[in-house]
Amino acid sequence: xxxxxxxxxxxxxxxxxxxxxxxxxxxxxxxxxxxxxxxxxxxxxxxxxxxxxxxxxxxxxxxxxxxxxxxxxxxxxxxxxxxxxxxxxxxxxxxxxxxxxxxxxxxxxxxxxxxxxxxxxxxxxxxxxxxxxxxxxxxxxxxxxxxxxxxxxxxxxxxxxxxxx
Numbered sequence: 220x221x222x223x224x225x226x227x228x229x230x231x232x233x234x235x236x237x238x239x240x241x242x243x244x245x246x247x248x249x250x251x252x253x254x255x256x257x258x259x260x261x262x263x264x265x266x267x268x269x270x271x272x273x274x275x276x277x278x279x280x281x282x283x284x285x286x287x288x289x290x291x292x293x294x295x296x297x298x299x300x301x302x303x304x305x306x307x308x309x310x311x312x313x314x315x316x317x318x319x320x321x322x323x324x325x326x327x328x329x330x331x332x333x334x335x336x337x338x339x340x341x342x343x344x345x346x347x348x349x350x351x352x353x354x355x356x357x358x359x360x361x362x363x364x365x366x367x368x369x370x371x372x373x374x375x376x377x378x379x380x381x382x383x384x
Contacts, residue, residue, distance in 0.1 A: 223248070233336045235358060240328055242362035243283075246369045247324050250276060253376040262316055263309045266378045273316050275372035277306045279365050280323025286364070287330045289345050290357035331358065 223244040229237045254262065254272050262273040270278075281302050288295055295303075339355030352360075 220248075232332065235336065235339060235355060236331055236334060239331050239358050239362045242366055243324055243328050243331070246279065246365045247321070249369050249373055250279075250320060253373045257313070257376060257379060259311075259313045261379050262313055263311060264379060266375065266382055269375045269378060270371065271309070272372045272375050272379075273309075273311045274307055275368045275375065276316050276320045277308070277311075279368045279372075280320055280327070281306060282364055282368075283323060283327040283361055286357050286361050287327060289343050289352075290334070290354050290361075291330070292341075292343060327361065331361065334358065 223241040224238070229240050232240065250272075257272060262276075263271050265271050281299075285295055285299055285303070288299065334354065339353065339358070341354045343352055343354055343357060344350065345352055345357075
């Protein structure tokens, strides 16, 4: 299967947003592919002390929500802060995990599309300390952070499948 960035799609958006959107598409595809046959228990397991696939899925979409909130020039809401504290849920169902993941990726893609290239140099603050960055940096971090955690989810999935035998 050809990865999203090699499909010649999303040509209507600039290269920065296209790269982020392709990374999010790849995240959606990789999580579906590598965790397709994992049970609820396996999605929540921590083989060899690795963070669970379920935690990675929640962390990906909740981090995207937080990063995009900062990129939009906002601070985190009480609801977002509460969600941060509940990323670990060892009893999450497969249905709920995939529903949250899909909705989170879809929302992030819509929000990424809303940015314009002229905003990339706008200064933003991250976190309580308002650490300085720019809109462009936050968008790129959405892609790299997502891919880092997808890689970890894929690795954990492979370990789980390998331990079955």
